[in-house]
Amino acid sequence: MYYTVGSAMERKEKKRGIQKDEVWNIIQRVLLDTSKTVSLEEYAETVGMTAVTLNRKIVNRCGYTVFQLQKMGKVLNACALLHFPELNIQYISDYLGFTNVEDFYRVFKRYRKVSVREYQTKNIGCGAQMQSGEESLQILEYLFLHFQKTISNERNGDRDEKEGISD
Numbered sequence: 001m002y003y004t005v006g007s008a009m010e011r012k013e014k015k016r017g018i019q020k021d022e023v024w025n026i027i028q029r030v031l032l033d034t035s036k037t038v039s040l041e042e043y044a045e046t047v048g049m050t051a052v053t054l055n056r057k058i059v060n061r062c063g064y065t066v067f068q069l070q071k072m073g074k075v076l077n078a079c080a081l082l083h084f085p086e087l088n089i090q091y092i093s094d095y096l097g098f099t100n101v102e103d104f105y106r107v108f109k110r111y112r113k114v115s116v117r118e119y120q121t122k123n124i125g126c127g128a129q130m131q132s133g134e135e136s137l138q139i140l141e142y143l144f145l146h147f148q149k150t151i152s153n154e155r156n157g158d159r160d161e162k163e164g165i166s167d
Helices: 002-032 040-047 051-062 066-081 089-095 101-112 116-123 132-146 156-162
Strands: none
Touching: 002 040, 002 051, 002 066, 040 051, 040 066, 051 066, 066 089, 066 101, 066 116, 089 101, 101 116
């Protein structure tokens, strides 16, 4: 009898762990799906939850709603795109799916607490000296936007050996 109860509890814990991973995967997808707007219902359908349940689980995990995460992801992407002088604001706004440039400016200021122009002057301007915290944030933004694969400290040979790959 004890074994049955233990097994049921283990299955419940395992299921809860899978759901947590699914929630984190959705959070990552929301932040990265910046050039298109995927509905909460679409995300919920992929993990077999209702939209309300998924949104509640996301808020519990990270403190933000799907809508807020979508806007934050777009702003993070905008920060990276602003480093390319050949891209104008209209292009960035359109590329990230904002309804118009004014909406882009408003959302950017809400999430970064500075205007686009202030951000450019402070973080991108010619020879601007960055504080270490700002530099760290830029590095994190870059890594977030460009490296989606799992980082491992294994050498290729060690990984190949584990996966049964030979020369």
